[in-house]
Amino acid sequence: MITTSSKLFYGLGAGSLVGAVLWMISGNSALGTVALFFLATALLFAGAIASFVRDGHVLSTDTAAHATAAATNGSPRASLWPLGTAISVGVLVVGLISSPGIFKVGVALTLAMLGEWMIQNWSERGSADSAYNTKIRDYLVHPLELPVAGALLLAVIVLSFSRLMLALDKSAGVAVFGVAAALVLAVGTLIAFRRNVSRRIVGAMSAVVLVALASAGVATALDGERDQLTEAAAEDHFAHRGCTEEKEYSDKKASRSVGAKSNILATVILRDGQLVAEVAGYEGLQSEVYIQRTNPSTILFINETDEARRMVVSYGKVVEDLGEGVEREIALESCTSKVEKGGQQSVTVRIPQPSFASDEPFSITVPGVESARLTVVVP
Amino acid sequence: MNPNDGMNDNLNDNQRHGDSVKKTPRRRLWALAATGAGLLALAGCAKDAPQDTWQPAGPNAEQIDNLQQPVFLVAGIVGVIVFLAVGWAVFRYRDRGQGIPEQTHGKPVLEITLTVIPVLILIGVAIPTASTIFDLAKTDDTEMIVNVTGQQWWWEYDYPANGDNADRYGIDAPIVTSGQLVIPEDTKVLLRVTSRDVIHSYWIPKLNGKKDSVPGRVHPLRIEGSQPGIYAGQCTEFCGLSHAYMRMETVVLSRPDFDAWVANQLSSYTPPAAGTLAAAGESVFISQCARCHQVNGLANADGSLIVSAPEQYVVSGAAPNLTHLMTRNTFAGASWDLLNSSCRDDVWNATPEEFGARYLAGVSEPCLNQKDLREWLRNAPEKKPMYADPTKLQETDGKYRGMPALGLTEDQIDALVAYLLELK
Secondary structure: OOHHHHHHHHHHHHHHHHHHHHHHHHHHHHHHHHHHHHHHHHHHHHHHHHOOOOOHHOOOHHHHHHHHOOHHHHOOOOOOOOHHHHHHHHHHHHHHHOHHHHHHHHHHHHHHHHHHHHHHHHOOOOOOOOHHHHHHHHHHHHHHHHHHHHHHHHHHHHHHHHHHHHHHHHHHHHHHHHHHHHHHHHHHHHHHHHHOHHHHHHHHHHHHHHHHHHHHHHHHHOOOOOHHHHHHHHHHHHHHHOOOOOOOOEOOOOOOOOOHHOOEEEEEEOOOEEEEEEEOOOOEEOOOOOOOOOOEEEEEOOOOHHHHEEOOEEEEEEEEEOOOOEEEEEEEEOOOEOOOOOOOEEEEEEOOOOOOOOOOOOOOEOOOOEEEEEEEOOO | OOOOOOHHHHHHHHHHHHHHHHHHHHHHHHHHHHHHHHHHHHOOOOOOOOOOOOOOOOOHHHHHHHHHHHHHHHHHHHHHHHHHHHHHHHOOOOOOOOOOOOOOOOHHHHHOEEEOOOOHHHHHHHHHHHHHHHHHOOOOOOEEEEEEEEOEEEEEEEEEOOOHHHHHHHOOEEEEEEEEEEOOOOOOOEEEEOOOOOOOOEOOOOOOOOOEEEEEEEEEEEEOOOHHHHHHHEEOOOOOHHHHOEEEEEEEEEEHHHHHHHHHHHOOOOOOOOOOOOHHHHHHHHOOOOOOOOOOOOOOOOOEEEEOOOOOEEOOOOOOOOOOOHHOOOOOOOOOEEEEEHHHHHHHOOOOOHHHHHHOOOOOOEEEEEEHHHHHHHOHHHHHOOOHHHHHHOOOOOEOOOOOOOOOOOHHHHHHHHHHHHOO
């Protein structure tokens, strides 16, 4: 039986077949002939399928099937994927003009939207039952959608929190996040005790909190980090430069990380204008610290004096060749930021040369306290 | 004709000869199991077992041995009882078509008994275990300190010139060596174990338990030898391609011999006589080896000291210090002996009284293991697998893991061997 849609396939198939024969006679490349033959075969096969299933129509005489026929079901719900695809392509185009990062995001979004669109399209033709169609779509897509959505949600929360923390003053940060944690605990407890609370209400509350957090994160990101951090970055602490005495931002009760403190080569203490060292494995206080060559070693500095001080580890000099016979001598040193009374901070050093190779002895000092000096030996 | 007839004939044959057909593989299994068990038992009788944990040679290892012997005995007895009980239950109550026995729930007396007995056994084991752990962790009675640094695939030992090291043992300048850790007899030595690259583990079974060497961390390990001799060990934390070749030896010397060893290590560098093959070897060393390997006192023609810069060429940033190389018995991460087999046997099999003199004699030309040393100098990565292919160093920013093939000529190798023999 030649049905309406099969006529189209048969016609196109026959046309392709004729085209293949003509292409072959014309003596053009065999590739075109093969391609047209394949096309003709595929189209004729599709036509045969359409004939066999009678275009998927229910016969007018089959009245029993009318109630369950696909045509009697409502049309698929409106899809957001075309809109999403359009926006993604927009992002992609903007990225193409402005920045590679945005372009990559655009490509990822476009691929994701097209993928979702295709899968929804496929699932809507799964059966006449739209609930079943939704179910098979979910089976296929949820294992990917849920982790990605979860990761994105987590990223938004973490990024927003981090921007807020970097913007708030240290003491204000403690108060804000103390209150926030208490609120989370209180709301969670309330919900736990009132099991019949509407999921919509909880969902709406969570959404409001998330939007507020994200908005605050964006606002603080635009506003920038707190002054002290900006100053510290300008002072270039993190590059271990500028190990001088000048009054600069000092880290109150600094303590870089628990990991670094948990296993250190030596603890250097500034006490009564003198430096002393507690060295792992040695009994009592030491005036000399052994550091293995090229071995990353962590030294913890504790300031027990009233003034904010920093510890400097000096390990020789290198001469940099600036070209055209010009050379510059660079002191090799690593230092902590300034540490206030009672504070502590660690620094990790990796000393490339043995101490006997240097004209100047390697040392640990505190700028501004002349009497504070320890000898460093690198064998 | 029924097509299954032939099969039935076969089945009948199998059934007729069923006993012999079934017993053969079973007998083979029993024979294999007996052979395996016999070999295991015989392995326990090995005399030449330098890394035997059951032959302690120092107080720390003895303490561990005193713990592991009774624990092993208790665990063995419990294991045998459980094994026999399970075997008996399996055999006694095997399926013979009988009905399901009466099902009961709980038997408090039995359950409490079966809980209390293991608890008591574990408490009995835990008390001496905890006591031993705390004893082995003691460091306040340390008499000597040595820094032990692992890197792919060798160990470096440096003796700080401070504290008791200087006051009691005369180490007034740092000593850096590798391959063999030398310690005085009956001395509580504290090893400060760390790593420059990946995690390794330091273990001399006859002297103490193992300790991981972790980058950025300093782990203390006590070690003490009761009798002069050489005690072998090897890295026990998989650390890459040549993990199996990362060995170490601890040499225990009597106090006078140790003093002599220290004096020799602190002695200054003597350049080879001009015009000799060794002098030519020194030039080869300076041009080919000194960029990574330090020889303390080695100087350029203008008298300036040569300072190696392994951090520019090797991922770990270090290469063995070869000052006084020929006072050691091993090279290349203690993977090969510097002594040929007969001279090695003389040292390893020496009595405790003779050992010190034989060890301190070092490596002479007739005793040198020329074959392995020359092969190493000819093409090190071929002898010990290392990431040393210069075309595949993009990930490490052009730095090697291990020693590359230097492309030395045979003449250069002859000269280099002559020079290395002078490093005593």
